[in-house]
Amino acid sequence: DAKTTQPNSMESNEEEPVHLPCNHSTISGTDYIHWYRQLPSQGPEYVIHGLTSNVNNRMASLAIAEDRKSSTLILHRATLRDAAVYYCIPRTGNQFYFGTGTSLTVIP
Amino acid sequence: KAGVTQTPRYLIKTRGQQVTLSCSPISGHRSVSWYQQTPGQGLQFLFEYFSETQRNKGNFPGRFSGRQFSNSRSEMNVSTLELGDSALYLCASSPISTGTGLGEAFFGQGTRLTVV
Numbered sequence: 001d002a003k004t005t006q007p008n009s010m011e012s013n014e015e016e017p018v019h020l021p022c023n024h025s026t027i028s029g030t031d032y033i034h035w036y037r038q039l040p041s042q043g044p045e046y047v048i049h050g051l052t053s054n055v056n057n058r059m060a061s062l063a064i065a066e067d068r069k070s071s072t073l074i075l076h077r078a079t080l081r082d083a084a085v086y087y088c089i090p091r092t093g094n095q096f097y098f099g100t101g102t103s104l105t106v107i108p
Numbered sequence: 109k110a111g112v113t114q115t116p117r118y119l120i121k122t123r124g125q126q127v128t129l130s131c132s133p134i135s136g137h138r139s140v141s142w143y144q145q146t147p148g149q150g151l152q153f154l155f156e157y158f159s160e161t162q163r164n165k166g167n168f169p170g171r172f173s174g175r176q177f178s179n180s181r182s183e184m185n186v187s188t189l190e191l192g193d194s195a196l197y198l199c200a201s202s203p204i205s206t207g208t209g210l211g212e213a214f215f216g217q218g219t220r221l222t223v224v
Contacts, residue, residue: 043112043198043215044151087151098143098151 003027003097004088011105012078020073020102022088027068031091035062035073037084038101044087047073078106110135112201112216120222126187129219133180133201139163140182141213142174145196154197157182158205189223196220 005023012018024033034049048055048062050071055062061074075082085101113132121127133140141156153166157176174184180201186193200213 041217043200043217045215046212049212098153100150 003090004099006086006088006099006102008100009103009105011107012075013107014080015077018075018078018082018104020075020086020088020104021070022072023070024088024090025069027090029068033062033064033068033071034089034091035060035071035086036089037082037086039081039084045084047086078104080106080108082106112199112214114197114199114216114219116219117217118220118222120224121189122224123189123191125189126185127189127221129184129186129197129199129221131182131184131199131201131216133182133199134214137201137203137214138180139202139205139213140176140180141200141202142182142184143198143200144168145198145218146194151198154184156205163205186221191223194221194223 003024003026032049032051035047036044037047038044048057048060050062050064052064054064063072083104083106085103087098087101089098112134115130131140139156139158142154143151144154145151154168154172155165155174156163160176171187174182176182196218198215198218200215202213
């Protein structure tokens, strides 16, 4: 029972913006949307999270649709270090689902 | 500030044995959550402990158990190991509890368990 839908893979050129989409149509009204990323051979790393309005931090921006059924993680200028698997994780009640994530390739 | 420390990093066990994995969270963090990562199932939540109490549990059999000590260090135990338990086991720490240990959680590098 998948809770999220993300593209399996995406590519971006270095120093260009990247928009990583996620559909989470079963999210409830009070659940936060988290984004984590996992670099090769490392544990996941927190990127950003939000509830309703758009959020910005030093790593990325999170744009949340008005109906909250989808969100987009925005990396403003992709670097080689951003090559990773990106997970969109809505918390639904006391359960959540990491999903398969999007594998981002950054082309020099 | 030291990160999340998991020991051991690698482990090989035989079917039927039991194993204990350890996680030391970031100083001051009271929430520790555990995850299993396999190529087929991806990242799956096992359980979260906060202030020595289990706050939430994922959909795993009772062979998987855990505990948290007063210093917030946590251990995870798997009894009667099966081949399918081979995985990367990740621990994450957080200053607060959300029931799932997420929010801004910090992950360790994991323990790679191989069951033969």
